[in-house]
Amino acid sequence: MNTVDWQTRFDTWMTQHFNHGDIAHDISHFRRVWKTAQTLMHGEQADELVVLTACYFHDIVSLAKNHPERHLSSVLAAEKTATVLAQDFPTYPVSKIAAVRHAIEAHSYSSGIAPQTLEAKIVQDADRLESLGAIGLARVFAVAGSLGTALFDADDPFAEERELDDRAFALDHFRCKLLKLPASMQTAKGRELANQNADFIVQFMAKLGAELRGDFQRLDEDILTRFASQVH
Structure with missing residues (x-):
């Protein structure tokens, strides 16, 4: 299954299951971050499926800006993503889940987790560009x-x-x-x-x-x- 097929599946899943009240972190945000990530990946040897997955699921848990545990959002999102991939996408490559989790954990400004992989760096940059x-x-x-x-x-x-x-x-x-x-x-x-x-x-x-x-x-x-x- 290629990246376009996976994006279609993720888009369908989000439409059916994701209903977040934060208008800054809705499905349109996920699509834009992925589009930006594709620009950042040009000429780089990044794993497209890891980047795509992290772009679509990085804010599946996003606590409000004024929530006292806001800094934990990305870690909670990474945990939930791993669960969703295992339960609802059984053909998703298990070997990529750890990389997806790290990219999601490291994307957040408030978490203070430094990105260690190229994929995590691209996802973090793509998400932050959305803020500008x-x-x-x-x-x-x-x-x-x-x-x-x-x-x-x-x-x-x-x-x-x-x-x-x-x-x-x-x-x-x-x-x-x-x-x-x-x-x-x-x-x-x-x-x-x-x-x-x-x-x-x-x-x-x-x-x-x-x-x-x-x-x-x-x-x-x-x-x-x-x-x-x-x-x-």
Whole structure:
């Protein structure tokens, strides 16, 4: 059975069995992460089936951002994936399950588990790229809305005189996590794409900063200078 056939089977299983309330980690997310992973795999000697499986199942358990055990999500997802593969996909190669589990465990930012294989590095990069660019922006504010988080601190939106707090303000999440992602990328192509998309995040911040001053025609050059240097 080739990779396309396995993807079809995983897609069907997810449609029938997966119903997660988190709009940032739905089946569309799994499909996008796999598509990105295919770009990152180009020219690499990676095991496509391991990468595909991890992309589709990496968030099968995804605890809410404000859950006290959020950092355990990827380990729980890896355990559940192994069970699902054994029970519902009996022809899945048993020899690949350990590699799939590691790729899933290591994908999470909050878990702190370092990827040890090429497949795990590709899955981690593909998932983190989803957090940057236009989709990343949409996800940040969608999740903020679901959690009742303020968009930004109206008195100090860019945290010039306070500590960053992305549990209270969605905009703070850009600096708490998103702008740090390019430095964490594991593959050369992943770093290239992450830097490009992080630049887009900074452009958005600069546009927001200008609009908050009543200027809808330009970007805030100070914000561009301050935060672009954090990316590169």
